Amino acid sequence: MIISTAAPGSFLRDHWYVGAWSDEVSEKPLARTLLGESIVFYRNASGKVVALEDRCAHRRLPLSMGIVIGDTIQCGYHGLVYDCAGKCIKIPGQEGVPAGIGVRCYPVVEHHQFVSVWMGDPALADESAAIGFPRLGDPGWAHSKVRLEVGANYLLIIDNLLDLSHVAYVHNSTIGNAPVAENAIVKTIAAAGSVRITREMVNVPAARTYAQFGPYKGLFDRWQLSEYTPPGYFLINNGCAAPNTGAGDDSRLAGPGEWGFQVYHCITPQDERRTHQFWAIAYDNATVAAKDRPEFNRQHHHVIAEDVAIYEAQQRALDCSGDGVCAEDIHSSVVIHADAGLLQARRMIARLRDEARI
Amino acid sequence: MFLTDCWYAAGFPDEFGRELRGRTFLGEPVVLFRTKAGELVALEDRCAHRRLPLSVGRLKGNTIECSYHGLVYNRSGACIKVPGQNDVPRSAQLRRYPVADMYGYSWIWMGDPAGADTCTIPDYSRLSLPGLGRHRIALHVEGNYQLIVDNLLDLSHLPYVHGTTTGNPPVSESASVKTERHGNTVQVKRWAESVEAAPTFVQFGGYRDKVDIWQISQFQPPCYIRVSYGSGPAGTGIPQGEAIWEPGHWGFQVFHGITPESETTTHQFRYILHEKGNADAATIAEFYRQNDQIINEDRVIFAIQQNALLTAGDGASAADLKTSVIIKADGGLIQARSIIGGLLQDDRATAATRLRA
Numbered sequence: 138m139i140i141s142t143a144a145p146g147s148f149l150r151d152h153w154y155v156g157a158w159s160d161e162v163s164e165k166p167l168a169r170t171l172l173g174e175s176i177v178f179y180r181n182a183s184g185k186v187v188a189l190e191d192r193c194a195h196r197r198l199p200l201s202m203g204i205v206i207g208d209t210i211q212c213g214y215h216g217l218v219y220d221c222a223g224k225c226i227k228i229p230g231q232e233g234v235p236a237g238i239g240v241r242c243y244p245v246v247e248h249h250q251f252v253s254v255w256m257g258d259p260a261l262a263d264e265s266a267a268i269g270f271p272r273l274g275d276p277g278w279a280h281s282k283v284r285l286e287v288g289a290n291y292l293l294i295i296d297n298l299l300d301l302s303h304v305a306y307v308h309n310s311t312i313g314n315a316p317v318a319e320n321a322i323v324k325t326i327a328a329a330g331s332v333r334i335t336r337e338m339v340n341v342p343a344a345r346t347y348a349q350f351g352p353y354k355g356l357f358d359r360w361q362l363s364e365y366t367p368p369g370y371f372l373i374n375n376g377c378a379a380p381n382t383g384a385g386d387d388s389r390l391a392g393p394g395e396w397g398f399q400v401y402h403c404i405t406p407q408d409e410r411r412t413h414q415f416w417a418i419a420y421d422n423a424t425v426a427a428k429d430r431p432e433f434n435r436q437h438h439h440v441i442a443e444d445v446a447i448y449e450a451q452q453r454a455l456d457c458s459g460d461g462v463c464a465e466d467i468h469s470s471v472v473i474h475a476d477a478g479l480l481q482a483r484r485m486i487a488r489l490r491d492e493a494r495i
Numbered sequence: 496m497f498l499t500d501c502w503y504a505a506g507f508p509d510e511f512g513r514e515l516r517g518r519t520f521l522g523e524p525v526v527l528f529r530t531k532a533g534e535l536v537a538l539e540d541r542c543a544h545r546r547l548p549l550s551v552g553r554l555k556g557n558t559i560e561c562s563y564h565g566l567v568y569n570r571s572g573a574c575i576k577v578p579g580q581n582d583v584p585r586s587a588q589l590r591r592y593p594v595a596d597m598y599g600y601s602w603i604w605m606g607d608p609a610g611a612d613t614c615t616i617p618d619y620s621r622l623s624l625p626g627l628g629r630h631r632i633a634l635h636v637e638g639n640y641q642l643i644v645d646n647l648l649d650l651s652h653l654p655y656v657h658g659t660t661t662g663n664p665p666v667s668e669s670a671s672v673k674t675e676r677h678g679n680t681v682q683v684k685r686w687a688e689s690v691e692a693a694p695t696f697v698q699f700g701g702y703r704d705k706v707d708i709w710q711i712s713q714f715q716p717p718c719y720i721r722v723s724y725g726s727g728p729a730g731t732g733i734p735q736g737e738a739i740w741e742p743g744h745w746g747f748q749v750f751h752g753i754t755p756e757s758e759t760t761t762h763q764f765r766y767i768l769h770e771k772g773n774a775d776a777a778t779i780a781e782f783y784r785q786n787d788q789i790i791n792e793d794r795v796i797f798a799i800q801q802n803a804l805l806t807a808g809d810g811a812s813a814a815d816l817k818t819s820v821i822i823k824a825d826g827g828l829i830q831a832r833s834i835i836g837g838l839l840q841d842d843r844a845t846a847a848t849r850l851r852a
Contacts, residue, residue: 296545302579306565318565318578447547447563454541454548459522459757462546471543471587474580475564 148172148406149368149489151257153267155403155415158284159250162186166210168201170407172256176243177201181208186252187221190241194225200240249273250282251403251415268370270401272419279425281434282417285441289448290455290464291369291404291412292483297444298371298402299478301336301361307443311436312375316341317359318475325477332485334478336361340380346436347377350425351396356380360397365482367489369404398424400437409463410452416441496814496839497521497755498717500606502616504752504764507631508596511535515559517550519756521605525592526550530557536570537592537603543574544587598622599631599766600752617719619750621768628771630783632790636761638797639804639813640718640753641832643761646793647720647751648683648827650710653693656792660785661724665690666708667824674826679834681714683827689729695785696726699778700745707732714831716838718753749786758813759801765790 156171157178167178168191175191177200191199193212203213209226211218218227223242225234244255244262249269255262272278287294297303305318321336338359348354358381362374376397398420405413418437425433455462462468472480503520505527510516516527517540524540526549540548542561552562558575559568566587567576574587593604593611598619604611622629636643646652651670653662670687686709692702700706709732711723725746726732733741752764767786771779804811811817821829 300564303564305578306560306562315578321579323579446551450551451545451547454524454546457519457524457757458541467546469544469546471574471584473544473564473566473577473584475578476544 147490147494148256149486149493151255151261151493152368153246153253153255153262154368154405155251155413156188156245156254156405157252158282158415159186159247159252161284162252164205166201166203166205168199169413170411171254171413172406173408174256175199176254177210178245178252179205179210181205181221183208185221186245186247188243188245188252188254189219189223190243192240193217194238194240250417268366268403270372270399270417270419272399273401273417275419277422278419279422279427279430280417280419281430281437282415283438283441285414285416285445286407287412287414287445287448288410289412289452290409291406292464292486293448293451294402294404294412294414294444295365295369295482295486296479297447298363298373299332299334299365299482300475301334301363301373302475303447304361307447308440310345311440312344312346314342314344317344317361321361323475323477325481327481327485331364331366332478332481333365334361334363336363343377346433350429350433351377352394353377353379353396358382363478365478367482367485369402369406371400371402371404373400373402375400396424410456412448414441414445497605498835498838498842500604500610500842501717502595502602502604502611502613503717503754504762505537505594505601505603505754506633506762506764507599508535508601510633511601513554515550515552515554517548518762520603520762521755522757523605524548524550525603526559527594527601528554528559530570534570535594535596535601537594538568538570538572539590539592541589542566543589549589599629600764617715619719619721619766621748622750622766624768626771628769628779629766630786631764631766632787634763634765634790634794635756636763636794636797637759638761638794638801639759640755640761641813641835642797642800643751643753643763643793644714644718644720644831644835645828646796647722648681648712648714648831649824650683650685650712650722651824652796656796657789660695660789661693663691663693666693666710670708672824672826674830676830676834679716679838681827681830681834683712683714685710685712686732688732692726695782696745699774699782700726702726702728702745705729709733712827714827714834716831716834718751720751720753722749722751723747724749759805761797763790763794 162178162180164180169176176188177191178188181187191201195217196214198214200210203211208221209218216229217225220226223240225238228234244259246253246264246267249271250273253267273280302318304313305315316338320341321338324335326333340356343353343357357377359377364372376395378395401417403415511527512529518525525537526540527537529535540550544566547563549559553560557570565578566574569575572589572591574583577583593608595602595613597616599622602616651667653666654664665687669690670685673684675682688707689705692706706726707729709725713721727744747767747769750766754762756762
């Protein structure tokens, strides 16, 4: 299965990527690698997040080993000081700073608990295009979130989230049971800027997590509505309703008798073999009673850890194969029906990459 | 480059059962299990779909269910189920490897299955003889298999690597060496008469005076190696003989199952075989401990050699060490390397013919 002729390593750059959760960034420098680039994040005196290239222009020491002083960051080696725009404004022991000394500054927008970073040409950064999920931080909704360091290429994660038939096998102690793979009616809709996959299950037994926390203990209707927006954003609407009440529309989770939750994934490549996965689950306060939330959340954290084990096993298998495969082209010898969504997404990524090269 | 049309030791038979075990041979990931009837099955260890190793999947009856999207494969490697769809793509077929349990090993055939004839499994039938003591160990070696073959065909290393057990100076300084090649087999005999016994021989052979010693290494490609270690009181030995367990003599035999995992790593499955005699359990346990120490001493050498090759930067490899000196003791390993090299060349010629046809 050859999806793209693009060389591995060609990440999509002219996009917003989640670099950190808001609460990870403080006046203490935070080092993080995104798309192979080392970045230091800090909060300046007015509370605004700053993202700079994480290496001093002088002896290349990471600035994240330095200290934040007001709006500036000082290198921990020879004390060079940089402002919020990355411009070097002080070199101890000498008068003035030669023109042009500085480090790259990345456009940043902080919204809905995310610190999003523009990894491409700063002139093209449009803050209004940064993807966020307003339910994170909505007082009427509860949420739980985590950042995972995954030892695998980001495409393996995207594959996973676009084929939720795996829920039946990988997550069979919690949210999965056989009908998720066996009885789902699957539709794949590729729109201009996203891929939507709907999975509908009618009159099937409730999987454990649903039976434990939801209103339906026996048979129910269930849906998984997955929406992928490049480069790495997923919004998944998971829910259920009384058996044979039929497939609903996109407003599900809002109707009477409907119960469920939203899951968000923001996938940011660290390098070819490592990925940051910013994950959150959010649900209306009425969905799960406060006392039940720790266990409900725990089951979902367990789910995401099961997926990480899969990605890392796949990556190891690719690395050890010796036949030139990589996440970009895994030489799969079989395409199954459930692959429709991920094939669409991979085509979309390849097209965006081709456009970026022109 | 490996010889593929051969049986290789996949492991010991009781390592495989009703659990999936993943192991890599000759760079190919393989998943092994036993059917409910106990038959050994070896399949390509990667789902045809998203390449997840099937060894992290689930064994259900005599089938494997992939733990990612639930594709099910039967013991022949055919995909028989794709959840959520009625048809199964014909391309969803895993490679199946011929396997056989014999002489205390599970063997796997890594080449064209049409050529898999269990008659070509090396004659390790002595391992099945009743009444003998045997001890086994499985090792993961951080080195190419040819480094192990070299080692076992040049036992002059004993005094230097195994000086606290089976090695002492006469093994290298006073020994006569004879290398014989018969077809594709190599035999290296090494013997010394009326010399000091090495520590292990003193301890378990009970010698107080000088001894005759002899060692016979036998090699068959790709890397089947048996080594006999014999000793007797000075003047009573059978230096060039096979007999190691004549009355009054003391010795043991070592059988090696050497299976390349990758170009730089190797599985080594080893048995030692000996007469129990009157030795008590504690004595035998100490003898086994010394043997495990010996093979671990070699393992350290292999890893350091391999690392030196990988970091050399002059194109050296286990297949071509670019060594600048050949010593007399290299006779056996040079023969073995020439046999392996010739067979690899034959394989390449056959492959080329097949391509042209």
